[in-house]
Amino acid sequence: xxxxxxxxxxxxxxxxxxxxxxxxxxxxxxxxxxxxxxxxxxxxxxxxxxxxxxxxxxxxxxxxxxxxxxxxxxxxxxxxxxxxxxxxxxxxxxxxxxxxxxxxxxxxxxxxxxxxxxxxxxxxxxxxxxxxxxxxxxxxxxxxxxxxxxxxxxxxxxxxxxxxxxxxxxxxxxxxxxxxxxxxxxxxxxxxxxxxxxxxxxxxxxxxxxxxxxxxxxxxxxxxxxxxxxxxxxxxxxxxxxxxxxxxxxxx
Numbered sequence: 001x002x003x004x005x006x007x008x009x010x011x012x013x014x015x016x017x018x019x020x021x022x023x024x025x026x027x028x029x030x031x032x033x034x035x036x037x038x039x040x041x042x043x044x045x046x047x048x049x050x051x052x053x054x055x056x057x058x059x060x061x062x063x064x065x066x067x068x069x070x071x072x073x074x075x076x077x078x079x080x081x082x083x084x085x086x087x088x089x090x091x092x093x094x095x096x097x098x099x100x101x102x103x104x105x106x107x108x109x110x111x112x113x114x115x116x117x118x119x120x121x122x123x124x125x126x127x128x129x130x131x132x133x134x135x136x137x138x139x140x141x142x143x144x145x146x147x148x149x150x151x152x153x154x155x156x157x158x159x160x161x162x163x164x165x166x167x168x169x170x171x172x173x174x175x176x177x178x179x180x181x182x183x184x185x186x187x188x189x190x191x192x193x194x195x196x197x198x199x200x201x202x203x204x205x206x207x208x209x210x211x212x213x214x215x216x217x218x219x220x221x222x223x224x225x226x227x228x229x230x231x232x233x234x235x236x237x238x239x240x241x242x243x244x245x246x247x248x249x250x251x252x
Contacts, residue, residue, distance in 0.1 A: 031169075032077065032084070032085055035167075036061065040061060050098075050156070050252075051252050052095075053252070059099050074126050079144075084168040087168045088168055090132060090135045090136060090140070094155065097117060118132045147207070150203050152164075152176070156251075158246040158247075159201065161180060161203075181222050185218075185219055185222045186222070186223060191219075197238070201245070202244075204240070205242045
């Protein structure tokens with residue numbers, strides 16, 4: 001009887017200490033409400049094309065969403081919620097940057113010689129002010145080490161993987177990232193195999209290390225149908241060619 005009581009006491013003590021520990025650091029939040037951003041995407045993004053002129057009329061609503069991001073501590077979120085938040089933040093702040101300078105022909109027209117659009121410090125997340133470069137290259141890429149993010153973050157350009165019409169969400173993030181990667185890789189206008197030459201986006205050149213230096217292996221993982229069959233058949237003969245990157249605005 002005494003042994004049972006003692007075990008119960010120890011169990012209570014351990015549970016209490018765990019509770020105190022969670023309270024001190026904060027319970028991990030399971031979800032972030034991206035619905036406001038989702039409503040804007042559904043209205044103004046169609047097949048990756050953004051109606052910036054119409055979007056401009058609801059810039060205040062976008063600002064409301066961005067204030068929510070500033071008031072959210074990413075460190076309190078579970079991993080997929082964190083990554084979804086940073087991807088959405090990158091894309092939403094990119095839209096904000098375009099709207100502030102609209103009309104503009106290319107995101108590269110924003111900023112100057114020594115401070116391009118990706119070096120402007122204006123992205124507020126969790127009380128910190130970051131640049132777009134810092135979100136992508138100091139947080140998303142090194143922290144999460146998932147090459148699929150390159151088909152989710154959007155640089156407001158026609159050459160970039162298209163902006164989807166829905167926000168990324170933690171609970172379904174893996175499915176969304178898979179879908180974005182498959183859609184981009186299997187789009188013949190974006191990448192194509194002709195003979196033994198695989199012509200691909202310059203994304204694969206710029207971030208070669210994120211793909212373990214083996215672009216073909218990454219394609220084999222996500223390619224479908226005839227493209228996959230031909231990649232398998234020519235696996236050892238394939239040469240990589242990088243396509244021109246179109247920096248024109250992804251707008252109407």
